[in-house]
Amino acid sequence: MQLPETNPFTLNYGPQIEAELAYLQTEIERYTAVTQTYPTRWLALKLLESDTNLQQKLLHIAGGPAVLTHAQLALARLEAIYQDDVDTAIADRRYTWIHALVQESVKRPSSDIYTLSDKIDRIITHRIWGIPIFMVLMWIVFKLTADVSAPYLDWVDGVISGPITNWVTAIIGWFGLTGTWIESLFVDGLIAGVGGILVFVPVLVSLYFALAVLEGSGYMARAALVMDRVMTKIGLHGKSFLPLMVGFGCSVPAIYATRTLDNDKDRILTGLLVPFMSCGARLPVYVLFATIFFPKHAGLVIFGIYLLGIMTAMVLGLVLKGTLFKTDEQSALVMELPPYRMPTLQNIWYHMWQRIKSFLEDAWTIIMITSLVVWLLAAIPVAGNGPFDFAQDRRFAGGRFADTSIDKSAFAVVSGWISPIMQPLGFGSWESSGALVTGFVAKEVVVSTMSQIYGLDAQETAVPTTFVEDITEIGTSFVGATIDTVKSLPLIVGINLLEEEDAEDATNLMAAIRADFAATSNGHGALAALAFMVFVLIYTPCMVAVAAEKQELGSKWAWVSVIGQFVLAWMMAFIVFQGGILLGLG
Amino acid sequence: MLKKVLNAIRQTNGPVSVRELSRQLDTDANALSGMIEYLVQKGKLSVDDDFQADPHTDSGCSCSCNINEIDCPYVAPMPTMYSLRR
Numbered sequence: 001m002q003l004p005e006t007n008p009f010t011l012n013y014g015p016q017i018e019a020e021l022a023y024l025q026t027e028i029e030r031y032t033a034v035t036q037t038y039p040t041r042w043l044a045l046k047l048l049e050s051d052t053n054l055q056q057k058l059l060h061i062a063g064g065p066a067v068l069t070h071a072q073l074a075l076a077r078l079e080a081i082y083q084d085d086v087d088t089a090i091a092d093r094r095y096t097w098i099h100a101l102v103q104e105s106v107k108r109p110s111s112d113i114y115t116l117s118d119k120i121d122r123i124i125t126h127r128i129w130g131i132p133i134f135m136v137l138m139w140i141v142f143k144l145t146a147d148v149s150a151p152y153l154d155w156v157d158g159v160i161s162g163p164i165t166n167w168v169t170a171i172i173g174w175f176g177l178t179g180t181w182i183e184s185l186f187v188d189g190l191i192a193g194v195g196g197i198l199v200f201v202p203v204l205v206s207l208y209f210a211l212a213v214l215e216g217s218g219y220m221a222r223a224a225l226v227m228d229r230v231m232t233k234i235g236l237h238g239k240s241f242l243p244l245m246v247g248f249g250c251s252v253p254a255i256y257a258t259r260t261l262d263n264d265k266d267r268i269l270t271g272l273l274v275p276f277m278s279c280g281a282r283l284p285v286y287v288l289f290a291t292i293f294f295p296k297h298a299g300l301v302i303f304g305i306y307l308l309g310i311m312t313a314m315v316l317g318l319v320l321k322g323t324l325f326k327t328d329e330q331s332a333l334v335m336e337l338p339p340y341r342m343p344t345l346q347n348i349w350y351h352m353w354q355r356i357k358s359f360l361e362d363a364w365t366i367i368m369i370t371s372l373v374v375w376l377l378a379a380i381p382v383a384g385n386g387p388f389d390f391a392q393d394r395r396f397a398g399g400r401f402a403d404t405s406i407d408k409s410a411f412a413v414v415s416g417w418i419s420p421i422m423q424p425l426g427f428g429s430w431e432s433s434g435a436l437v438t439g440f441v442a443k444e445v446v447v448s449t450m451s452q453i454y455g456l457d458a459q460e461t462a463v464p465t466t467f468v469e470d471i472t473e474i475g476t477s478f479v480g481a482t483i484d485t486v487k488s489l490p491l492i493v494g495i496n497l498l499e500e501e502d503a504e505d506a507t508n509l510m511a512a513i514r515a516d517f518a519a520t521s522n523g524h525g526a527l528a529a530l531a532f533m534v535f536v537l538i539y540t541p542c543m544v545a546v547a548a549e550k551q552e553l554g555s556k557w558a559w560v561s562v563i564g565q566f567v568l569a570w571m572m573a574f575i576v577f578q579g580g581i582l583l584g585l586g
Numbered sequence: 587m588l589k590k591v592l593n594a595i596r597q598t599n600g601p602v603s604v605r606e607l608s609r610q611l612d613t614d615a616n617a618l619s620g621m622i623e624y625l626v627q628k629g630k631l632s633v634d635d636d637f638q639a640d641p642h643t644d645s646g647c648s649c650s651c652n653i654n655e656i657d658c659p660y661v662a663p664m665p666t667m668y669s670l671r672r
Contacts, residue, residue, distance in 0.1 A: 088588060088628055095587035095621055099613055108614075118605060125603070221665040228601040242634065242667070333601035334622065334631075336666040 031063025047071035130226035143299035151484035152202035163470035193371020196451025216343025247277030281443035377411035426521035426528030538569035
C-alpha cells in the first residue's frame with residue numbers, strides 16, 4: 001500500500017540560523033558528490049551542530065573539504081551572534097518547539113503533576129518544617145540506638161565476660177598455662193580489648209538498621225536537600241553538605257568527597273569541617289558514657305552530642321567563610337530525588353551487614369593490634385627510676401612482666417605524662433588520657449582501651465560454671481534480652497515498661513569508670529563525662545582521616561586540623577566542665 | 587528552553603529538586619531530565635553521582651574514595667546532584 005504524500009515537516013530555527021542554513025545549502029548544492037550522499041538541509045544542520053563524525057566522512061568526498069570551510073565560516077558568524085555553541089542554540093530551538101507542542105496538545109491530570117511522593121515532599125522538604133522533621137527523625141534514630149539496643153548490649157557483654165572468658169581460661173588451663181603471660185594476653189589483651197568493642201555491635205546494628213530504613217525509603221536523599229539549604233544559608237557551598245553527610249558514617253571517604261567542590265577555598269573549608277560530623281566509630285564512646293552517667297536520658301545526650309558537632313561545624317564554617325575562605329561564588333543545585341518506596345528487608349539487611357562486616361573487620365585488625373600494643377605496654381613493669389624493667393622477680397617496684405600492677409606499667413607512666421593537660425577538664429587520670437591517645441589510631445579504640453585498663457583494675461569475680469550451664473545461660477539471657485528489647489520500644493515515645501535497673505547491675509568496668517571520673521573531677525563525674533564526650537567529638541581525627549586530609553588538603557591544613565581540633569576540643573570540654581561547675585550543675 | 591532551564595537553575599535560592607524545577611518551568615520532569623543531561627554533556631552543568639546507590643558494587647555504594655582503595659560501606663547513598671559550571 002502506498003502512503004499518501006505529505007509535506008515534510010521543517011522546524012524553523014529562527015532567522016539567523018535559517019539564513020546560515022540557506023547559505024550552506026547553496027554551497028552544498030554545488031557539489032554533486034555531496035548532494036548524492038546526503039540530504040542538503042540535513043547535512044547543513046549537522047555541520048552547524050559540529051558533528052565530528054560527519055566532518056570526517058566529508059573529507060573523503062569530492063567537494064567535501066570546501067563545504068567544511070563554508071560551514072566553519074557560518075559557524076563563526078553564528079557563534080558571534082549567540083556567544084555560545086551553535087549546537088546548543090539548535091537544541092534549544094528543538095526543545096522550545098517540543099515544549100510548545102506538548103503544552104498545546106497534552107492535558108495532564110493533576111495526579112500526574114503531584115504524585116504521592118510530591119505530596120509527601122511538600123511537608124518533608126518544606127523550607128521551614130523540613131529541618132525540625134529531620135531533627136525529630138534523627139532523635140528517634142538515637143533513641144532507638146541507645147535505649148532499644150541496651151538489653152542486647154548487656155547480653156553480649158555477659159556472654160563475652162562470662163562464658164567466652166571462662167572457656168578461654170579453661171582451654172589455657174588444659175595446656176598448663178594458667179597464671180602465665182599467655183593467659184594475660186588472651187584475657188586482658190584480646191578479650192578485654194576486642195571483646196570490649198564487640199559489646200557495642202547491637203548498638204551499631206540498631207543504628208544501621210534505622211539508617212538503612214531511612215535510606216531505603218528515600219528519605220536520606222530528602223535530608224540532603226533539606227540540610228543543603230542550611231549550608232547555603234550560612235554561606236557554605238551547597239555541595240558541602242554531601243561530604244558532611246558522608247562524614248556521619250566515616251570521615252575518610254567524606255574528606256575524599258570534598259573533591260566534588262570545584263573551588264579550592266570551599267573544598268579546604270569543607271574538608272576541615274568534616275571531622276566535626278560525628279563518625280560511627282565515636283558512637284560506642286558516647287553510648288558507654290551516656291549509659292554510665294545519664295542512663296535515663298542516654299538517647300537525648302547522644303543526640304545532643306551529634307547536634308553539637310553539627311553546630312560547631314556551622315559556627316566554624318560561618319566564621320571561616322567570612323574571613324579566611326571568603327568567596328563570592330553562589331551555588332545553585334538541582335537534585336534528582338528518588339520516589340518514596342517501602343524499604344525491603346533484603347535491602348535493609350544488605351546495608352546493615354555491609355557496615356557491621358566492616359566494623360568487625362576493623363575489630364580483628366586495627367582494634368586487635370592496638371589492644372595488643374596496649375596490653376604489651378600495660379604488661380611492662382616500670383622500675384621506680386624510670387627504665388623499663390623485665391626483671392623476673394619482684395625486687396623492682398613495677399613487678400614482673402604481665403604480672404604488674406597496671407598503674408606501675410609503661411602504659412600508665414606514658415599516659416601520665418599527658419594527664420595533667422586534661423586535669424582542668426575533669427578527666428585528668430592516666431586511664432582516660434591513655435584511652436584518648438590510643439583513639440588517634442581509631443576512635444572506637446578509646447572504648448577497647450578503657451575496657452582493657454579499667455578491666456585490669458576491676459577484674460570481675462568468676463563463678464565456676466559447667467559448659468552446659470554456660471550454654472543455658474546464653475540462651476536464657478538472650479530470650480530475656482529479646483523480651484526487654486520489645487518492652488523498651490515504647491521508650492521512644494517516653495513510656496518506660498522496663499523495671500528500674502539496680503545500680504549493682506552495672507558492670508565492674510562501668511563502676512570503675514564512674515569511680516575514676518568522680519575522683520578526678522572532685523565529685524562532678526557526670527560533668528566530667530560530658531566534657532569527655534565533647535572532647536572525643538571534637539579532638540584530633542583518627543590517623544587514617546589525617547592521612548586523607550594530608551592527601552586532599554595538603555600538609556599545612558592537615559596540621560591545622562590536628563592541632564586546631566585538639567585545642568578547640570580542650571577549650572570546649574573546659575567550658576562544659578568548668579562552666580557546669582560555675583552554674584552549679586553536675 | 588535550555589536557556590530557560592539554565593536561568594531557572596541560576597535563580598534558585600538554594601537547592602531544588604528536578605520535580606520542583608519541572609513544575610516551575612511547567613514541563614514534564616522526564617523531559618527536564620533529558621534537558622539537564624544535554625546541559626551536562628555540553629559542559630554547562632556538572633553532575634555529582636559518585637555517592638549514588640549502586641546495587642552492583644560490593645560495598646553497596648560506589649564512591650570516589652574507591653580510587654584510594656578505601657571501602658566505604660558507611661556512606662549513605664546520595665541523590666544525583668547537578669550544579670552550574672563556572
